Amino acid sequence: MSTEFEPYRGELAAYCYRMLGSVHEAEDVVQETMLRAWRARDRYDSTRASMRTWLYRIATNACLTALEGRGRRALPSGLGQASDNTAAELLPALDIPWLQPYPDARFEIAADLRLALVAAMQVLPPRQRAVLILREVLEFSAAEVARQLETTVPAVNSALQRARAALTDVPGPDRISEPEDPEVRAVITRYARAFEAADVPALVRLVTTDAIMEMPPVPLWYRGSDDYGRFMERVYAMRGTDWRARPLTANGQPALAAYAGVPEGGYEFHSLQVFTVTGGRVAVNVVFTDTALAKLFGIPEHLPA
Numbered sequence: 001m002s003t004e005f006e007p008y009r010g011e012l013a014a015y016c017y018r019m020l021g022s023v024h025e026a027e028d029v030v031q032e033t034m035l036r037a038w039r040a041r042d043r044y045d046s047t048r049a050s051m052r053t054w055l056y057r058i059a060t061n062a063c064l065t066a067l068e069g070r071g072r073r074a075l076p077s078g079l080g081q082a083s084d085n086t087a088a089e090l091l092p093a094l095d096i097p098w099l100q101p102y103p104d105a106r107f108e109i110a111a112d113l114r115l116a117l118v119a120a121m122q123v124l125p126p127r128q129r130a131v132l133i134l135r136e137v138l139e140f141s142a143a144e145v146a147r148q149l150e151t152t153v154p155a156v157n158s159a160l161q162r163a164r165a166a167l168t169d170v171p172g173p174d175r176i177s178e179p180e181d182p183e184v185r186a187v188i189t190r191y192a193r194a195f196e197a198a199d200v201p202a203l204v205r206l207v208t209t210d211a212i213m214e215m216p217p218v219p220l221w222y223r224g225s226d227d228y229g230r231f232m233e234r235v236y237a238m239r240g241t242d243w244r245a246r247p248l249t250a251n252g253q254p255a256l257a258a259y260a261g262v263p264e265g266g267y268e269f270h271s272l273q274v275f276t277v278t279g280g281r282v283a284v285n286v287v288f289t290d291t292a293l294a295k296l297f298g299i300p301e302h303l304p305a
Contacts, residue, residue, distance in 0.1 A: 019063040021073030057148040072122040082223040092217040101250040132163040179254040198241035204229040267303040
């Protein structure tokens with residue numbers, strides 16, 4: 001396969017992830033894009049489009065095909081009302097195509113992969129989603145997007161307007177703190193220490209009064225620091241108080257890999273917690289309890305005692 005396509009693999013993976021909500025599916029579509037491009041390389045005309053624009057056209061078509069007849073990927077907070085029962089049975093809903101977190105360390109850092117934004121994009125019709133990402137995030141011109149989608153500039157502008165209107169409730173990047181911000185690092189460090197110490201009052205002090213906790217693939221989610229604290233008390237009652245946390249990033253957001261102590265010694269990967277920090281406190285904690293994420297993120301499945 002031609003090496004001239006390889007420099008675009010990372011950004012194409014981020015684009016396909018935004019479109020599909022799944023890292024695994026995104027990687028498959030990028031591979032398909034590279035294969036299609038290699039097969040069509042003799043027909044590529046550099047006077048009509050840049051290599052990057054041409055590859056995005058192929059990737060967009062592949063994403064739209066993959067999305068045909070498929071339900072959207074979601075987070076629990078996008079599917080129903082918050083639960084007020086912190087003792088409810090934690091049954092995973094494996095029939096729901098859940099949104100996956102994005103492993104920043106495996107790919108080049110891409111603009112605005114926030115979980116809330118990617119989840120909101122999944123609600124948009126696929127072509128609107130493509131227009132929004134190509135125009136707003138990747139900054140292609142309306143004419144370029146029209147060629148990529150084989151439509152007109154007015155149609156692109158109309159789709160963009162509708163997509164923007166649908167996302168008005170999603171917090172903008174100016175309200176979200178970056179993971180490398182010293183204040184954010186300090187908050188997450190304090191959270192990790194309180195988490196490892198099973199200090200629920202300290203955890204509650206570190207979250208906002210209307211903090212959200214959700215735990216895909218469990219469809220339940222909670223809102224408010226009181227329920228946050230009650231649920232964490234339940235976690236420690238169920239799994240014990242011996243935990244370790246390791247910092248990383250996911251979706252351009254601060255995150256922790258949580259490891260629970262096991263009777264035979266050491267710690268096993270339990271969850272990936274992805275945080276939204278606003279105003280010096282945790283506003284959202286999405287706790288992904290899929291143990292396969294350790295491999296996806298390239299982190300240990302077990303830690304020694």
